[in-house]
Amino acid sequence: MSSARHSERFAPSPTGPLHLGHAFSALTGWQNAQVDGGTFLLRIEDIDRSRARPEWESQIFEDLKWLGLDWPQPVLRQSERLPAHQEALENLWKRRIIYPCTCRRRDIQAALSAPQEGVWTTGPDGPVYPGTCRHRHSRTGPLPEGDITLRLDMAAATSATGLLDFTETGQSPRGVTGDISFAPTNLVSSAGDIVLARRDLGTSYHLAVVVDDAYQQITHVTRGQDLFEATYIHVLLQHLLGLPVPVFHHHRLIRDEAGKRLAKRDDARAIAHYRAEGATPGDIRRMIGLETSAGHAKL
Numbered sequence: 001m002s003s004a005r006h007s008e009r010f011a012p013s014p015t016g017p018l019h020l021g022h023a024f025s026a027l028t029g030w031q032n033a034q035v036d037g038g039t040f041l042l043r044i045e046d047i048d049r050s051r052a053r054p055e056w057e058s059q060i061f062e063d064l065k066w067l068g069l070d071w072p073q074p075v076l077r078q079s080e081r082l083p084a085h086q087e088a089l090e091n092l093w094k095r096r097i098i099y100p101c102t103c104r105r106r107d108i109q110a111a112l113s114a115p116q117e118g119v120w121t122t123g124p125d126g127p128v129y130p131g132t133c134r135h136r137h138s139r140t141g142p143l144p145e146g147d148i149t150l151r152l153d154m155a156a157a158t159s160a161t162g163l164l165d166f167t168e169t170g171q172s173p174r175g176v177t178g179d180i181s182f183a184p185t186n187l188v189s190s191a192g193d194i195v196l197a198r199r200d201l202g203t204s205y206h207l208a209v210v211v212d213d214a215y216q217q218i219t220h221v222t223r224g225q226d227l228f229e230a231t232y233i234h235v236l237l238q239h240l241l242g243l244p245v246p247v248f249h250h251h252r253l254i255r256d257e258a259g260k261r262l263a264k265r266d267d268a269r270a271i272a273h274y275r276a277e278g279a280t281p282g283d284i285r286r287m288i289g290l291e292t293s294a295g296h297a298k299l
Contacts, residue, residue, distance in 0.1 A: 005036075005037075005038055005039070005219070006032075006033055006036035006037070006038025006039070006219055006220055007033070007038055007039045007041065007216070007217055007218050007219045007220065008029040008030070008032055008033040008038065008039070008040050008041065008218070008219075008220050008221075008222055009029070009040070009041040009042070009043050009213070009216060009218050009221070010025065010026045010029050010030070010040070010041070010042055010043070010064075010069075010222075011042075011043040011044070011045045011078075011209070011212075012026075012044070012045065012060055013044075013045045013046065013048065013051075013052065014044055014046055014052045014053055014054070014056035014057035014059075014060060015048065015051040015052055015053070015056060016056060017056070017059060017063075017270035017271065017272055017273075018059070018060055018063045018064075018270065018271050018272075019254075019269045019270050019271065020254045020269050020271070020284070020287060020288050021224065021253060021254040022271070023063075023067060023271055023284055023288055024251065024254050024288040024289075024290065025222060025223060025224060025251065026064060026067070026069060027067060027069070027285065027288075027290055028222050028249070028251055028290070029220075029222035029249075030069050031290075032220065032222060032249065033220070038219075038220075039072065040069065040070075040071050041071055041072065041076070041216060041218070042060075042061075042064065042069075042071040042075050043075065043076045043077075043078065043212065043216065044057055044060070044075055044076070044077045044078065045078045045205070045208070045209075046077050046078055046079045047078050047079055047082075047201050047203055047204075047205075047208055048201060049079065049201075050200070052079075059272060062272075063271040063272060063275070066271075066275060066281060067271070067281050067284065068281050076212070076216060078208050078212060081208065081211065081212055081215070082202055082203060084211050084212075084215065085197075085202070085203035085207055085208055085211055086143075086202065086203075088207060088211050088241055089143060089150060089196060089197055089203075089207070090143055091241060092152070092157075092196070092240065092241075093139070093143045093150075096139045096140075096153075096156070097152060097153050097156045097157040097240070098139075098150050098151060098152050098153065098196055099133065099134060099137060099139055099150070099151055099153055099193075100133065100137045100144045100148045100149070100150060100151075101129075101132075101133040101137075101148065101149040101150070101151045101193075101195075102133060102136075102137075102147075102148055102149075103129075103132050103133055103149070107132065108127070108129060108130065108132070109127075111130045111132055112127050112130055121189065121190075121192070123190055123191040123192055123194075123229070124191055124194075124227075124229040124230040124233060125191070125194060125195070128189070128190075128191065128192035129151065129192045129193045129194075131192070131193060133151070134151075134153060134193060147199050148199055149195055149197065149198055149199050150195070150196050150197035151193040151194065151195055151196065152193055152194050152196050153193055154187050154188045154191065154192060154193050154194070155185075155188050157184075157236070157240060158184040158185045158187060158188065158236065159185070161184045161185075161236070161239065161240075163181045163182065163183055163184075164181070164182060164184055164235050164236060164239055165179060165180060165181040165182070165235075166179075166180055166231065166235050166245050166247075166248055167179055167180070167247045167248065168180050168247075168248050168249070168250065169220075169247060169248070169249045170222075170225075170248070170249040170250040170251050171225075171250060172225065172228045172250060173225045173228060182232055182235075184232070184236045184239075186232075187232060187233065187236060190229070190232075191229075191232070191233055194206055194233060206230065206233050206234065206237060207237065209234065210234050210237045210238050210241065210243055211241070211243070213243075213246060214238070214241075214243040214244060218246050219244075219246050219247060220246055220247045220248075220249065221246045221247070221248050221249065222249045222251065223248075223249075223250060223251070224250065224251060224252075224253050225250045225251065225252060225253055226253060227250065228250045231248055231250070254288055256269070271284065274287075
């Protein structure tokens with residue numbers, strides 16, 4: 001774990017408006033950095049170029065500044081980091097722990113619904129991949145390019161890996177906190193052969209986030225409890241790539257009246273919507289439970 005000065009990041013995707021859940025996460029990370037005299041960074045996760053829009057990126061800047069947050073310039077855009085992601089893929093390919101996959105979504109759904117596959121298992125990315133292409137293609141020669149997906153062979157990647165650990169200063173959905181150790185071999189069944197490079201992106205969220213966190217020397221990661229299970233994947237990738245493991249802080253989720261967590265389609269709870277109705281930054285803080293009527297932060 002890095003002993004560097006506290007460094008947080010907020011990394012939204014410019015694919016829609018920021019909502020109250022984003023406000024909670026950004027403000028929590030920003031405040032945590034302020035308390036420690038650290039740095040709060042903004043990173044734009046725009047690897048999905050088919051959905052990223054300049055207008056949403058501009059809205060992100062406006063909303064966060066309106067909330068009172070600031071960050072160093074220039075802002076890092078994940079799409080600028082594709083060569084570094086490619087280098088990480090090359091590293092794993094040479095060790096023969098990733099493999100090409102030509103399955104389409106419909107192929108995976110058909111395989112999972114076949115009687116011999118038994119009950120579906122759901123992991124951090126949805127239904128766990130059934131391993132159709134695991135031994136179908138060669139793992140020698142140059143890193144494959146073109147219309148393919150690259151997956152991590154989870155069994156091969158974890159077979160010789162002992163217990164891994166990370167520090168949690170928030171808590172998991174089940175209330176787990178503190179120093180957490182886990183056997184990465186458990187990921188074979190709980191996560192499966194995760195995608196490290198999508199055919200249309202050349203990278204993936206899991207790969208990009210660990211490579212870019214290391215590049216920016218992020219020491220603390222603040223995010224929602226919905227990403228807690230993905231943390232096991234990220235710690236494994238950090239181990240495989242020789243990257244530092246930050247301290248994690250998973251926070252509660254902001255939910256609607258029905259108890260469902262907010263998504264970008266919830267425009268009625270978008271920060272811009274409340275701004276247009278005349279809300280103040282203090283109103284937003286009170287709505288998400290970060291400030292009492294007396295003005296004291298509750299982080």
